[in-house]
Amino acid sequence: MTFDVDVIRAQFPILSREINGRPIAYLDNAASAQKPQAVIDALTRQMSHSYANVHRGLHTMANETTEAYEGARAKVAAFLGAPKPNNIVFTKGATEALNLAAYGLAHEIKPGDEIIISQMEHHSNIVPWHFLRERYGAVIKFIPVTEAGELDLEAFKSLLSVKTKIVSVVHMSNVLGTINPVKQMGEWAHAAGAIFIVDGTQAAVHMPIDVLDLDVDLFCMTGHKLYGPSGIGALYGKADMLSRMQPFNGGGEMIEDVYEDRVTYNDPPHKFEAGTPPILQAIGLGAAIDWYRQFDPQDIHLHEMAVYHHALDGLRSINSFRLIGDAKEKGSVLAFNLEGAHAHDVAQILDKYGIAVRAGQHCTQPLMESRGIHSTARASFGIYNTLDEADRLIEGVKKAATFLS
Ligand SMILES: *Cc1c(COP(=O)(O)O)cnc(C)c1O
Numbered sequence: 001m002t003f004d005v006d007v008i009r010a011q012f013p014i015l016s017r018e019i020n021g022r023p024i025a026y027l028d029n030a031a032s033a034q035k036p037q038a039v040i041d042a043l044t045r046q047m048s049h050s051y052a053n054v055h056r057g058l059h060t061m062a063n064e065t066t067e068a069y070e071g072a073r074a075k076v077a078a079f080l081g082a083p084k085p086n087n088i089v090f091t092k093g094a095t096e097a098l099n100l101a102a103y104g105l106a107h108e109i110k111p112g113d114e115i116i117i118s119q120m121e122h123h124s125n126i127v128p129w130h131f132l133r134e135r136y137g138a139v140i141k142f143i144p145v146t147e148a149g150e151l152d153l154e155a156f157k158s159l160l161s162v163k164t165k166i167v168s169v170v171h172m173s174n175v176l177g178t179i180n181p182v183k184q185m186g187e188w189a190h191a192a193g194a195i196f197i198v199d200g201t202q203a204a205v206h207m208p209i210d211v212l213d214l215d216v217d218l219f220c221m222t223g224h225k226l227y228g229p230s231g232i233g234a235l236y237g238k239a240d241m242l243s244r245m246q247p248f249n250g251g252g253e254m255i256e257d258v259y260e261d262r263v264t265y266n267d268p269p270h271k272f273e274a275g276t277p278p279i280l281q282a283i284g285l286g287a288a289i290d291w292y293r294q295f296d297p298q299d300i301h302l303h304e305m306a307v308y309h310h311a312l313d314g315l316r317s318i319n320s321f322r323l324i325g326d327a328k329e330k331g332s333v334l335a336f337n338l339e340g341a342h343a344h345d346v347a348q349i350l351d352k353y354g355i356a357v358r359a360g361q362h363c364t365q366p367l368m369e370s371r372g373i374h375s376t377a378r379a380s381f382g383i384y385n386t387l388d389e390a391d392r393l394i395e396g397v398k399k400a401a402t403f404l405s
């Protein structure tokens with residue numbers, strides 16, 4: 001399908017909304033993205049035509065719903081380049097996927113074992129590893145981030161040793177926009193004998209993913225940033241990794257047999273999906289992936305980066321403008337500050353003009369601290385954003401700069 005942003009926008013009912021008397025310019029896609037009609041319709045269709053619990057019934061709608069749910073798993077697998085649907089565990093988001101990874105591997109951690117993450121991680125790829133530090137004596141090492149916003153790869157190599165048990169890094173930063181060389185990093189991590197985990201939450205939205213080519217052991221993504229529903233995400237795992245991992249929730253469906261004195265588990269991925277899963281959300285994610293895959297990823301990338309560069313060029317003419325994150329390889333995330341102004345004030349002024357950006361720490365407190373800042377404003381561009389919206393951002397920030405100086 002040819003890439004026409006007006007045609008794409010027309011598929012998002014919410015984008016015709018007005019905020020404070022202006023058409024919404026939704027530039028907060030790194031926090032969560034809006035949903036196309038195809039996803040809304042898929043959910044409505046499932047709820048109004050065929051709905052039941054999955055994996056249990058023998059009746060028609062139970063079978064249909066199970067097929068739709070397992071079909072969504074196959075779509076996620078194909079989207080990530082996973083060999084089989086069973087490499088995909090549904091979770092409620094990327095945060096739960098990373099917590100499952102940490103919990104699932106905790107039994108292999110001994111005091112003094114090292115876990116390497118980076119200073120640009122989202123809290124969801126930091127706090128679960130702190131649990132292993134607090135509970136099992138793991139030692140967390142941080143890969144430093146350079147002034148430009150890139151990982152210091154020499155420092156990473158020198159952190160790797162026989163003590164390294166796990167390396168877990170973000171593929172694309174939700175603040176700096178940096179795209180990290182995870183394939184290369186995974187080779188180094190594996191050479192040191194470590195398990196290699198990638199937080200692909202942002203990357204999965206902005207670039208094609210091939211988990212086999214990247215050779216990652218575990219990879220997480222989330223539905224709500226990929227134009228799908230909230231409440232659904234996925235953990236990809238190599239088959240042997242998922243077998244090694246211990247389950248995190250116990251209950252129905254995740255077991256093979258339950259006796260008074262013992263229990264045996266179902267095979268992965270079901271071992272990790274206790275209870276009634278987020279059935280509708282998973283089906284909605286499948287619909288979002290179908291919708292998204294009709295476009296050429298290169299077209300999406302070129303479009304988003306054109307909007308990003310257009311916005312950045314205009315913003316650079318503002319004296320107090322400071323870009324946070326200027327990596328050579330980056331996606332369409334534009335974090336910035338106006339010198340002397342608080343990011344929250346900038347975001348509030350922009351909202352008056354109908355422009356939605358985020359302001360704060362973006363769940364990356366160690367990154368903020370490493371750069372000696374408390375917060376940033378952040379515009380993040382998605383598939384439906386336009387050059388006109390970039391112009392409105394520039395105008396809005398100019399007004400904020402005048403007002404707040
Ligand atoms: C949003 C985000 C997360 C958390 O994802 P949820 O699905 O909201 O739990 C983790 N890592 C990165 C890089 C993110 O941008």
